[in-house]
Amino acid sequence: MRKRTSVSSALMVDPEQKYRNLSDVLEERLSQNPEHIAFDLPVRGSTGAIEGWKHVTTAEFHRQVRAVAAGLIAQGIGLGDRVALFSPTVYEWAVADCALIYAGAQVVPIYDTSSPQQVGDILADAGVVAAFAGSQGHADTLTQAGEERGLDLAIWCWESSLAYPCLADLEEAGRGLEQVQVDQRRAQLRPADIVTLVYTSGTSGAPKGVKISHLNMMGQVLNVAAAYSEIVHEQGRTVIFLPLAHVLARGLQLVCLVKGMRIAHLSNPKELISQLPHTQPTFLVVVPRVLEKVGDAVSKQAQAKHLGRVWQAAERTALAVARAQEQGVRPGRPLLFARAAYDALFFSRVRSLLGGKIEWILSGGAPLARELSLLFAGMKVPVVEGYGLTETTAPLAGNRPGAIRSGTVGLPLPGAEIRISEEGEVLARGIGVISGYTDSSWDQLAFTEDGYLRTGDLGSLDADGYLTIRGRLKDEITTAGGKSISPFTWEEAVTASPLVEHAIMIGDKRPYLVALIVPSEDGRALPQAACAQAIQKLVEDANSLVARSEQVRRFKVIELDDQDPELITPTQKLRRTALSKRFGQVIDELYAA
The missing domain is CATH 3.30.300.30 (ANL, C-terminal domain)
Structure with a gap:
């Protein structure tokens, strides 16, 4: 079958036809269903263990976002100022992120596991003037790293601290500021303005500051929401446990906010399995290792009950069903009967392990083995594998519901164009592709003469336009x-x-x-x-x-x-x-x- 060298997909939503900036998109959501539950927040006991969950409506979230935005303006945060977010994945991260957008600032997320050296390098490169910290320890690291580089940072923690003001203090600071001033600030933002600087994690070199515009983020959020409306909708729920400093988790959060999908945050991934029966997600975004561990857990349980060979037969059955379905062939009755038997014995337990309501899983961040994708599909939990970079504002390509081709990362998402170079490198253009880096000297190396982003990944397109990733060019x-x-x-x-x-x-x-x-x-x-x-x-x-x-x-x-x-x-x-x-x-x- 002949392979293709390029493929593209038209925009489903042109953000510039309706919106000035990302805050307009968030404002529109409020008018649609203000009393809808937007977030589930963990309630922790004295030991730190989760004892329950409480709800936050869209209206409550919106009020807090605008209150914090007012406080930021009152405290002197100006249009285009760069403010860091150094914290694990928590609800307050979402509040601060959106408040900074409303205040016209540029958000600079920092992974909460970053070393002091890495924190300092980002603060200095971005020219950060203030920061939010997930704990006093994070705040101390910010203070020390800032002082070493001659930066005098205003710092706010999520909760009350003896050494630093907290989020509630910031809300209080903004009480005297009229909300019309928040609207005046956000009205100054245009599509081409930078909304965030995201630093790559740097597997083979120093992290680079990626400049993502309001148009990049709006284009991705609105078009991903449109392309995956079967997955992301008001009746859906998800748990975000990946780092919100990563553009994938951050983009997912914004898509869910825009579409009204209920979000729960977990800062400790080890709590995920125990809390899934309580949060009952219909959709999860994971890295492949999570799926591998779920499969391994079921295999171990089967072996412990002396059912190892039975589980192996169940795996073969699930794979056979999934392969047939992917090829558009209806599995025969004996195969479906066997799948039903193994479903009662094993597969339903996998779905229960994932909360009991799971309908879809999106896998990203690393290659997903074809057999693993097929296995979950055969267990009635289809896995949508996607692909993207920080420089493409997360997703560039993705499999779609009803058109999953395991072993590939799918088709270009709306507004994206993919080309394969003579060397086999994946090149990209589109609404999510950035214009450049904080250090412009990287731009010439990152783009071709005709404006395609060099992803650094090796890949190929099949005859239908599905992309397969075959490794990193630099790893050759x-x-x-x-x-x-x-x-x-x-x-x-x-x-x-x-x-x-x-x-x-x-x-x-x-x-x-x-x-x-x-x-x-x-x-x-x-x-x-x-x-x-x-x-x-x-x-x-x-x-x-x-x-x-x-x-x-x-x-x-x-x-x-x-x-x-x-x-x-x-x-x-x-x-x-x-x-x-x-x-x-x-x-x-x-x-x-």
């Missing part, structure tokens, strides 16, 4: 013999195992390939010899999938702190360059062996 290895190798297939095969958290192939300018492998919690739970033996088998199996010149000859199992911001990005990706430097001696020993 050129061996000492001049052979160019993409590590994607090999690394994906190894990390598909629940025993492995990360795998990185190494061999640039070297005579052959080696690898560093980080075991998962499950892998570390095994006896050391058993873990080594299992990983050896995984390496052999992965080697069987690639050409001889692309096989790994030697590997080393290493231990990493998964909270180390110098080696792990907030989205749990390895910083390859930093890892290679830190483990340089180990790598040299693999070649000396």
Whole structure:
């Protein structure tokens, strides 16, 4: 089947026909259904454990957003001032984000796991004048990092602190300011104005400040909402537990706000499974590792009950049903009967584990294995895989309900154009694609002469325009013999195992390939010899999938702190360059062996 080199999708909604800026979009939502429940907030007891949930209506959220916006203006935040948000994923993050938009400021989100050095670099590069902090510890880090770089920051915490004013203090400061002044401020914003600076997580280099405009964000929010109306709607619910500093989670939050989808926040992902029966989401956005862990949990439960072989048969059945459905073929009665039996035994429990009301899952942030996508579809939980970058204001392509092609990241979203270069790089243009970076010297490298963004990802388009990602261009290895190798297939095969958290192939300018492998919690739970033996088998199996010149000859199992911001990005990706430097001696020993 012949492949395509370009594909595009027309806008479903042109934001400039109706809106001046993102605050107009949020204002419109209020007029539609002010008493609708917009948020579920966790109620925590004295130990910090969640004891219940309370509701916030659209009208209540809107009142608080405007009150905080008034306080910001009263405290001297000016049009275009840059204000940081340094906090875990919580409701107050949403309030501050929208209030800053209403006040005409530019939001600078910072991952709450960032090191003091990373925080300081962002503050200095962005020229931040004020910040919101998730805790006094976050506030202290901001203060110290700011002082070291000559910045005098105004800082507000979410809750009362002896050292810093809180969100309620900011609301109080704005009580004397007329709301008409808030409207006058937001009326000055135009589509091309910058709404946020988002810093990339930097897997292979220093983070870059990405300038996202009101038009970029409005275009994405409105068109994603239109394209996925079957998923995002007033009757739906979701839980956001990914970092709101990431453009994917932030974009999701705005789409849900605009469409009236109920949002619950969880700052600790480990609380997710226990709270899903209470929040009962109809839709979740996850990274592939979450789906892998759900599947592993069911497999372990089955093995504990001596039903391991039965679960394996159930998996085969789910995959067979999903493959048939994806090809437009109705599964035969025996297959459907078997699926119904396994549904009662296993699959319904998976859906219960996800809250009991789950209808859709969106997977992003990393490649999703085709078999895993098919497995969940066969269990009646279809997974919509998408693809995007910070520079495309999150989604660039995505599978659609009723047209999912597992193993691909789908079709261009409305307003997006995708082209594959002669080198195989994915190039992009469209309403979500940024105009440039805080450091304009990066712009020339990031864009082609005819205005396409260089994504840095290798990919291909099939005859129907579905995009498949095949790794990072920068990750390509050129061996000492001049052979160019993409590590994607090999690394994906190894990390598909629940025993492995990360795998990185190494061999640039070297005579052959080696690898560093980080075991998962499950892998570390095994006896050391058993873990080594299992990983050896995984390496052999992965080697069987690639050409001889692309096989790994030697590997080393290493231990990493998964909270180390110098080696792990907030989205749990390895910083390859930093890892290679830190483990340089180990790598040299693999070649000396």
